[in-house]
Amino acid sequence: MSNGDGRTFFGHPWGLATLFSTEMWERFSWYGLRAILATFMAASPAHQGLGLSQETAQAVVGVYGALIYLVALPGGWVADRILGARRSVFWGGFVIMLGHISMAIPVTTPFFVWLGLLLIITGTGLLKPNISVMVGRLYPEGDDGRRDSGFSLFYLGINLGAFFAPIVVGWLAAGDRWHLGFGAAAVGMALGLVQYVWGGKSLRGVGERPGLRLTRRERRRFTGIALGAVALVAVALGVWAATGTLTVDRLTVVITVLILIVPIVYFAYILLGSHNLTEDERIRMKAYIWLFVAAAVFWMIYDLAPSKLLFFAADHTDLSLFGLPIQAATTQSFNPLFIMIFVPVFAALWLKLGTRVSTPQKFAFALVMVGLSFVVMALAAALAGTGRVSVWWLVLVYLVQVFGELSLSPVGLSVTTKLAPEAFKGQMLGVWFIATSVGDAVGGQTGRLGRVLSDPAYYLVLAAMAIVAGAALFMFAKKLRVMMAEHHDPAMR
Known part of the structure; x- marks a missing residue:
């Protein structure tokens, strides 16, 4: 064509x-x-x-x-x-x-x-x-x-x-x-x-x-529901504002809670309803929930790049590369640069490894990588206590994170379509993106830890969460692989 x-x-x-x-x-x-x-x-x-x-x-x-x-x-x-x-x-x-x-x-x-x-x-x-x-x-x-x-x-x-x-x-x-x-x-x-x-x-x-x-009847119904929802939200915000307690900070908390509720309700709807799901489909969905949680933890840390790591670049790094001055915003270009470099490398690697490395193991590796990136951030933050540090610390952080992303993001889309029950095939890719949504929302709220933790401790706490989650996923990888019906072919080379 x-x-x-x-x-x-x-x-x-x-x-x-x-x-x-x-x-x-x-x-x-x-x-x-x-x-x-x-x-x-x-x-x-x-x-x-x-x-x-x-x-x-x-x-x-x-x-x-x-x-x-x-x-x-x-x-x-x-x-x-x-x-x-x-x-x-x-x-x-x-x-x-x-x-x-x-x-x-x-x-x-x-x-x-x-x-x-x-x-x-x-x-x-x-x-x-x-x-x-x-x-x-x-x-x-x-x-x-x-x-x-x-x-x-x-x-x-x-x-x-x-x-x-x-x-x-x-x-x-x-x-x-x-x-x-x-x-x-x-x-x-x-x-x-x-x-x-x-x-x-x-x-x-x-x-x-x-x-x-949509039929005419469905269109009228949709229009009514949409206008009703907008009106309800407007009234709720208006009443909240009238109390004098509405702030941007509190609004972000409410939205985060609502976002967290979405996947809970959705997975409960799938597993607790009939939907003519087979027993194998239910088992695969239970395995998928663990991968969903792992992805949310990954994005919780990974997507702090445009906030926490951007502030670190602006406030604590010597903004120059190869002797040339750069803006703090320029550090956000490191990630896509490394992605373009390493996409073909990882594509060839997964092809070579075949089924010898399972999806849960790839997810676990991604969690460990993003956790280690924040161990590096903890070291950089500790050194920044005595003055600005080299921006190359952030280059290293983004490099390690990209190794994690390329082990999780493309694989996640593939496994989502594979594990989706027949009745939910068309919806499950949207559910995969909800994992990113949950991670981003929760990651935004982690800034509150700064009230009780120093910057190095903040990074280490999040690093520990990711590494422990990755280790747990490694431990249960074989069981999850069985639940997913993902078979290992030892003949693959």
């Missing part, structure tokens, strides 16, 4: 070039904002910031990231039942752009900041899950090899955007020019939209229509 004029994109349908560019610019806007959001919120009003404590800023960034992943579930549903994937991606990108523009308005009131974050969360819920769906639909049934290769190129686009964004946005936002940085994120999303519309013909009708459009 190729575009009508015979053009291909590295041997793939030309539509992949359109989606590649759109996703690259969307990720540029997302990672660009993320690279300066926490430091902007913690900066004093004299420095054009919101004046929040670092603890509260960390909680906000954690909840923001958590909601981004949580809204992928309703975003996928809207595409399937109302808009179709193609229009969902466009309107999602448009709303994201409006969100960045809102944050770029140079006024002192925080209203436009909170409005901007809300718009970005909403828009990402529409765009992020559905653009991946469109990549898969570019290929005919049975063309699995080219589809996998296409997703690898698509993943490269994600990391290119993630790599360049902190460098560009961090440089523009230096000197308290936060709104210029937010404006750059808006421009990035605008470029993505232009590319998407301009290359629309190359998509050849992919995602044009919803998979199962």
Whole structure:
């Protein structure tokens, strides 16, 4: 398959070039904002910031990231039942752009900041899950090899955007020019939209229509429920504000608790209901819950990069690489750089090891790696007590963390589809992203430990949690493998 004029994109349908560019610019806007959001919120009003404590800023960034992943579930549903994937991606990108523009308005009131974050969360819920769906639909049934290769190129686009964004946005936002940085994120999303519309013909009708459009009756019912939910939330926040006890910090706690409830209710619904599940499906789901918890612990630490580790970069490191000065935000580029370098290495490694290494063992290794990265952070924090330390400490931290991510993130998507009961096949990928949501939300709240722990102790406590969880997973790996019906073939080499 190729575009009508015979053009291909590295041997793939030309539509992949359109989606590649759109996703690259969307990720540029997302990672660009993320690279300066926490430091902007913690900066004093004299420095054009919101004046929040670092603890509260960390909680906000954690909840923001958590909601981004949580809204992928309703975003996928809207595409399937109302808009179709193609229009969902466009309107999602448009709303994201409006969100960045809102944050770029140079006024002192925080209203436009909170409005901007809300718009970005909403828009990402529409765009992020559905653009991946469109990549898969570019290929005919049975063309699995080219589809996998296409997703690898698509993943490269994600990391290119993630790599360049902190460098560009961090440089523009230096000197308290936060709104210029937010404006750059808006421009990035605008470029993505232009590319998407301009290359629309190359998509050849992919995602044009919803998979199962709502009937008129269902649409009225959905509209009523949606408006009722919005009204309920608005009234609840209004009543809370009237009591004089509503604060940003307390709101993050409430949202975190609600996010924690979601997977508990969902897994209880699956396991306690009938749903015609077989006994084997129930056993596999019980095994999956342990992997879900392990993933949540991993992301709890890993996604502290744009908050706790960003503050460490700004406050405690000598911001120079190879003698060149850098911004604190630039340290957020280390992670995607290492991902691009090591993705092919780990892909070849898992192919070589085959079934000799089980999924629980890969998850356990990831937990140990992310735990060890925070042992390194504890050492760096201890040295920072006597002055700024080299930024190479953070380079080492991100390198170790990437070894963990590449052992867990791609494997998690695969095992989720494998262990999902037949009745829940279409929903379980969304459940996998909830693990990230839970981890981000809880990780944001861990900043409160700073009230009773020194920085080195804080890092060691989280490191111990991850390493102990990893060790426990290693111990029960054989049992989980049996529960998952994941067979070991000793002949594999």
